[in-house]
Amino acid sequence: MTDAVLARVYQQSDLDQLSKEATIPIVNGLSDSYHPIQILADYLTIQEHYGHLNGLSISWIGDGNNVLHSIMMSAAKFGMHLRIATPKGYEPDPSVTTTAEQFSKESGTELFMTNDPLEAASGANILVTDTWVSMGQEEEKKKRLLDFKGYQITMQTGKVASPNWVFLHCLPRKPEEVDDEVFYSPKSLVFEEAENRKWTIMGVMVSLLTDYSPQLPKPTF
Template identity: 75%
Template sequence: MNAAAMFVKLVSVNSLKTLLKLSSRSFSSSCAAVNLKGRSFLTLKDFSSDEIQRLLWVSGDLKHRIKHQQQYLPLLQGKSIAMIFEKRSTRTRMSTETGFSLLGGHPCFLTSQDIHLGVNESCSDTARVLSGFCDIVLARVYSHSTLEDLDEAASIPIINGLSDLYHPIQILADFLTLQEHYGSLRGLTVSWIGDGNNVLHSFMMTAAKLGVHLRIATPKGYEPVQSVIQEAQKLSKEHGTQLLLTSDPMEAAHGSNVLVTDTWVSMGQEEEKKKRLKDFEGYQITMKTGSVCKPDWTFLHCLPRKMEEVDDEVFYSSRSLVFPEAENRKWTIMGLVVSLLTDYTPQTPMLKF
């Protein structure tokens, strides 16, 4: 190579490095400028790439400062959260109660036996009453329309703790877990093998925005909602990621970094159990499923887990991230409520995306 060519190559390489640095600074600046105070959190469909990255950054920052540096951060001192639970839960209840308390706030747990939501009192009236008592509401409900009714009437933020359509707080924990494990998210391939349910819907509203490819295998008749598929296809095209929908689990798993599944029989579907188990034959995640993945493949499950969904060899292996994933439900709900209720600025460096 002559001197002139060497000079051109050197300039090109240095220019690329400069461009990448500027791009990184621009990206960091746009994410750092995000302010979510006062927003509700019903679906990740309503949140941009920068906003989701900001939530993950705040969550990671709180985890580092509180868990690893042993700092006390009373960011929610004097604030309270109403926790409405139409459906029982372990992780959602414990993560919210312990996380909100750890930040100095007061959680109030309300079941359908404690309040009259939509029965003796309308959702609208309940929302107005709670708006005068507390600062934020987390509702774990059967119908997504209940959340929309609460949000329309409330003057405080409403958080979706789970609905029949979406489970966005679970997805924040999943992506924080993957970010911690792999170092960054962009370019990862996540394969969902299971039911076309609320957790999958939230993955579909988020993955492309973080530069993550998504491969989905569901049995015929158990596909995601069509409107969610259309929105996911639009997001994939917009962000330059791949989206695959198939009924073949091994096809979905091929070349993946992450295998994900969930219960095949959700609460309220117990009468369908026998048929569902038959329809999902061949969908159990095993080491054989992982054999077509990338060498660094890992496994996620939002819990509780049943044997038919994933065998012990995978679930309790070093590839399984399910227990760090469960713990991150706490740090991400903390990051979320802090972002929706305060002007907090993270003190640790921004995570790599």
């Protein structure tokens, strides 16, 4: 009864099952493993701001979650370097890391992983974080807030980044993840990023359901 399904689910296996059984496009709107639509919106925001993606450095400071997994699976393909800081015990999925390392090797980009936020932020063009307590992790909140102490992004974090650094967050944001000074500063592109979620989802649907070819120049990689 529909031409496509965009599904937000808990388990990636639910999407895999939908895709296996369906004869129409199944789009991952979010799962516990990946959040690809969000990352497409992030890349659109970065492209609009810098005019290119190739050669830029992204710093992820936070949880090794689904958003990070999608960045890891794609950044190298756009020629982007990726620097990751997660607390011990919160690293990304090892299988995703293995694949990302291979992509980075093939693309000649850097994939750097550490437990030190400032080390990950060093020289980065884009500082990115996300919630420390994802859906289904509410019971872990108290422990997670303790484990993520020191991971809040502030202007002090930005001091070691590239002079032209910007900040991204997929929202909703909590103050412990990034302070007000950064979140509401000219460095923050979070509201442009939020708007671009709409255009990205529309673009994905149009591309899947029609013979549409973009009339505008393609991104500079």
